[in-house]
Amino acid sequence: MEQLERTECLPVSEQIKSVKNGKQKNDKLRKKLKKKWQFYVMMIPIIAFLLVFSYYPMYGIVLAFKDYMPSKGIWGSEWIGFDHFKALFALPDFPRAFRNTLIISFLSLVFCFPAPILLALLLNEIKVKWFKKFTQTAIYLPNFISWVIIAGIVNSLLSYSSGAVNNILESLGLSRVEFLTEPKYFYPILILSQIWRDAGWGTIIYIAAISSIDPSLYEAAQIDGCKRLKATWYITLPSIMPIIIIMFVQAVGNVLNSNFDAIFNLYNPTTYEVADVIDTLVYRTGIDKGEFERATAIGLFKTVINFILLMSANKIVKKINGYGIYEVAE
Amino acid sequence: MMENINVGTNGTPPVRKKKKKRVSVWTVLIYAFIVLFTLACLFPIVYEVLLSFASKEDYLQSDFLIFPVHFNFENYKIILLQDRIPIAFLISVFLTAVNLVYSMAIDILAAYVLAQRDLPGRKIFFTFLLIPMFFSGGLVPFYLTLRSLNFTNNLLGLILPFGVGGFNVILLRNFFAQVPNDIIESAKLEGVSDFRVLWQFILPLSKAGIATISLFILVGKWNDWYWPMILLTEDSLFPLALELRNVLNSTRADLIPDGSVDMNVIFAEGRNAAMIIVALLPIMAIYPFLQKNFVKGIMIGAIKS
Numbered sequence: 001m002e003q004l005e006r007t008e009c010l011p012v013s014e015q016i017k018s019v020k021n022g023k024q025k026n027d028k029l030r031k032k033l034k035k036k037w038q039f040y041v042m043m044i045p046i047i048a049f050l051l052v053f054s055y056y057p058m059y060g061i062v063l064a065f066k067d068y069m070p071s072k073g074i075w076g077s078e079w080i081g082f083d084h085f086k087a088l089f090a091l092p093d094f095p096r097a098f099r100n101t102l103i104i105s106f107l108s109l110v111f112c113f114p115a116p117i118l119l120a121l122l123l124n125e126i127k128v129k130w131f132k133k134f135t136q137t138a139i140y141l142p143n144f145i146s147w148v149i150i151a152g153i154v155n156s157l158l159s160y161s162s163g164a165v166n167n168i169l170e171s172l173g174l175s176r177v178e179f180l181t182e183p184k185y186f187y188p189i190l191i192l193s194q195i196w197r198d199a200g201w202g203t204i205i206y207i208a209a210i211s212s213i214d215p216s217l218y219e220a221a222q223i224d225g226c227k228r229l230k231a232t233w234y235i236t237l238p239s240i241m242p243i244i245i246i247m248f249v250q251a252v253g254n255v256l257n258s259n260f261d262a263i264f265n266l267y268n269p270t271t272y273e274v275a276d277v278i279d280t281l282v283y284r285t286g287i288d289k290g291e292f293e294r295a296t297a298i299g300l301f302k303t304v305i306n307f308i309l310l311m312s313a314n315k316i317v318k319k320i321n322g323y324g325i326y327e328v329a330e
Numbered sequence: 331m332m333e334n335i336n337v338g339t340n341g342t343p344p345v346r347k348k349k350k351k352r353v354s355v356w357t358v359l360i361y362a363f364i365v366l367f368t369l370a371c372l373f374p375i376v377y378e379v380l381l382s383f384a385s386k387e388d389y390l391q392s393d394f395l396i397f398p399v400h401f402n403f404e405n406y407k408i409i410l411l412q413d414r415i416p417i418a419f420l421i422s423v424f425l426t427a428v429n430l431v432y433s434m435a436i437d438i439l440a441a442y443v444l445a446q447r448d449l450p451g452r453k454i455f456f457t458f459l460l461i462p463m464f465f466s467g468g469l470v471p472f473y474l475t476l477r478s479l480n481f482t483n484n485l486l487g488l489i490l491p492f493g494v495g496g497f498n499v500i501l502l503r504n505f506f507a508q509v510p511n512d513i514i515e516s517a518k519l520e521g522v523s524d525f526r527v528l529w530q531f532i533l534p535l536s537k538a539g540i541a542t543i544s545l546f547i548l549v550g551k552w553n554d555w556y557w558p559m560i561l562l563t564e565d566s567l568f569p570l571a572l573e574l575r576n577v578l579n580s581t582r583a584d585l586i587p588d589g590s591v592d593m594n595v596i597f598a599e600g601r602n603a604a605m606i607i608v609a610l611l612p613i614m615a616i617y618p619f620l621q622k623n624f625v626k627g628i629m630i631g632a633i634k635s
Contacts, residue, residue, distance in 0.1 A: 029450055036450075038524040039443045043455060046440040046494060053475070053491045054462035060471020074474070119367065125360045137621060138368045141375075144613050146553030148571060149606050152578040153374045156381070156599055162389075164377070200371060204625060229356060261556070265575075286470040287560055299468030307464055 064297040084297040094298065097281040100274060104263070105255040107191055113251055115195050116202030117244060121232055123203060124210050139200025150193055151265035155180065158189070181270040190266055190275075194259065205247070209240040246317050253313025256306045278302050375610070381603035382406065389599060405604035414565070414573060415608070422570040423612075425488055426551040433493030433547055434540070441502035442528050463496040473560060482561050488569075492557065493547050505539025506532050541623035549613060574609045578602055 033040075059074075064084055066077040088094045119139070126132045142150075157164050158179040166176045179185045213236065221231045260279040267275035278298060286295025381389070385400035409415055443449065444456060466472070472491075481487025509532050517527050533540065555571040562568060568576075 032448075033450060036446070036524070039446055039449055040451075042439040042443050042525075045436045046499070047458065049436055049494050050458065050462055053472070053494075054466065057467035057471040057475045058465070060467045060474055063471065063474075122360050122364055125357065126364060131361075135364055135368050136625070137618075139371050140621065140625075141617065142371050144549050144617060145375075145610065146555070146571060148553070148555055148575045148578065149609060150374075152574075152602055152606055153378060155578070156602060157374070157377070162599065167392075196371065196374075200367075282469050287473065292470045292474065296468055296470045299470060303465060303468060310464055 061296065061300055063293050064300045066293060068293050084293050085301070088294070088297060088301070093276070093281060096273070097276050097278045097298075101256055101258050101277040101279075103274075104187070104190065104258050104277060107187055108194065108259075109248075109251055109255075111191050112194050112198065113248065115199035117206055117240075119199055120203040120206035120210060121236060123207060124236065125228065125232075136200075136203075139203070141200075142197045143201035145197065147197075147261040147265045150197060150262075154189060154193060154266065180268070183271050183274040186267065186271045186275050190259075190262060193266070194262060197262075205243065206240055209243045210236060213239045242320060245320055249313045249316045249320075253310045254306075255309060256302050378603045378606050378610075381600055382607050384600055386600070405600040406608070408601050409577075409604045409608055414568070415570070417566075418568055418570040418573040419608075421485070421567065422552060425485065425569055426548055429489045429493050429551045430544060430547050432489060433498070434544060436494045437498045437502055437543065438528070438533070438540075440499045441506055442532065444499060444503040445506040445532075459496045459499060476561065483564050483567060484561075485567060487561055488557060492554075493551065498543050498546070502536070502539055502543055505536040509535045538623045538626040541620055545616075545620045545624050548616070552613060570609055574605055577605045 063074055065079055065081060066074070067080045068074065069077045123132065123135065126135065155163075158166070160166060160176055160178050160180070163179075165179070170176055177185075179189065217235050217239075218231055221235060226234070256278060258277040258279055260277075260283075263275055263277055264280055264283070267280070279302075282295050282299050282302075285291050285298065380398055382405050383398040383401050383403070384392075385398070385402055385404070388397060388399050440459065444452065444459075446452060467475075476482070476487060476491060479487070481491065513531055513535075514527055517531055518524075522530070553571055554569075555575045558567075558569050558572040559575070562572070
């Protein structure tokens with residue numbers, strides 16, 4: 001056992017040595033490491049996982065700058081510089097996907113983002129316990145339903161020839177509408193299904209924030225004759241504002257990560273014009289058509305912008321919070 | 331009853347009475363809205379359930395909600411008698427179960443390490459976890475990596491690369507950090523090893539967190555059609571989610587609206603609904619058991635982070 005301890009610890013202690021200096025410190029450190037060798041063993045699985053499935057694929061990014069020949073491998077293929085990127089902007093598909101990504105993200109920020117906040121504030125007014133419980137159980141449920149199923153339900157409700165919505169329109173004397181193939185209906189369908197799926201689930205974090213508000217604030221307001229609506233406006237909302245801001249900044253940081261699952265299952269060639277986003281374009285280019293280099297280039301373009309956005313978002317959150325999203329609070 | 335109380339408390343009754351009346355309009359509106367939203371959440375599911383039990387005739391005669399007057403299991407029979415579906419179901423169960431154990435084991439160990447505040451090298455480890463959350467090779471390099479590992483047409487290839495990640499680890503760490511320190515300290519004084527501390531004390535005390543993350547992994551894996559679609563070309567390996575997608579998409583004929591009512595499409599609607607219910611059932615079955623835990627779990631995780 002003693003032997004094992006030493007061999008496990010040595011490489012790590014060697015590493016740490018360069019970080020901290022001072023010989024006495026080193027001795028102490030060595031003792032500590034010896035005591036804690038088990039933790040370093042526990043790190044091994046995730047380190048191996050990330051090396052193989054996260055870090056190694058990063059090297060594949062060089063594909064974006066190469067003329068890929070499967071026979072020569074990624075490294076052996078010829079460098080061609082920024083040709084793939086230049087070609088991207090010349091194609092109509094890419095600017096269109098970029099535009100659609102921004103539009104859909106913007107619509108999501110405007111409509112999907114406030115929905116759970118509103119819902120949480122309303123739920124907070126519900127005082128009948130069993131009713132509240134039932135409601136929460138029901139509104140969290142859609143979050144667990146896959147987009148394949150949601151798209152299936154949307155198709156069966158909105159289908160032109162036999163969908164329930166069109167049946168109603170017809171019975172009201174209106175004409176049937178081609179909801180699924182007309183581009184102008186795509187955004188409303190997407191946004192509504194996103195709200196349906198995620199708004200209820202999204203309330204959890206706000207309800208948690210609301211429940212941690214000091215109840216004496218409300219009592220004081222009540223004594224001052226403050227109405228419930230006013231109390232919501234002047235006490236609840238300001239109290240959960242920090243969380244709202246953090247969630248908002250995070251959402252803005254993810255502007256280029258459109259909801260691939262939703263869009264991929266809801267769109268079809270007739271709606272590509274408004275529905276094709278960067279992620280779906282990467283999929284079709286890379287996996288469907290097998291144009292690996294171009295798809296990698298599109299992906300890299302997105303990753304870089306995303307990285308900058310996320311870092312900025314994290315900085316802003318850090319300013320509000322004292323620590324960033326991706327930081328362990330002590 | 332109410333009056334009795336009002337009389338009993340001095341000074342407040344008139345105010346309280348007044349408030350009750352004013353609030354009620356709002357309360358009614360709020361309740362109405364919440365009821366509507368709840369119904370909207372449940373409606374599509376109820377709609378599909380009714381549809382799945384309906385007959386072609388019921389479907390043709392109804393406009394909005396389908397009432398299965400001719401209640402039958404024919405739609406389910408069509409789904410379940412297809413030789414692929416039961417096998418696909420089993421493959422999905424296998425993938426979900428094995429992936430859950432695999433990724434939870436890795437995530438838990440990593441989270442436990444991260445929860446050690448004074449472990450030398452912890453910062454480096456954390457950064458190592460964090461970088462993939464910000465930066466990735468993207469779809470194609472990842473796919474090429476999996477292909478070079480022979481992970482195509484291989485159920486192992488649908489398990490090993492998935493379900494492990496910084497987000498889960500950080501969330502779990504927040505739960506582990508909640509375990510009172512004196513419990514751990516006293517265990518260590520008695521000479522319990524670090525690994526046993528995790529197994530005997532921290533895991534049992536972090537049940538809500540474990541349940542929450544498990545649920546994420548479980549549902550994510552059960553619903554995953556994307557990676558099976560990319561990595562599998564042999565239909566004999568398709569899991570249920572992909573089979574579901576194929577069934578649903580094969581009937582998208584009505585996307586090209588020619589106005590004529592196709593008898594096959596009508597028939598397919600009920601079959602699709604049955605397929606949806608079959609895929610949904612396992613999630614619905616575990617949902618009530620885990621719901622209590624995940625609400626608690628997310629709340630702790632959210633407040634902490």
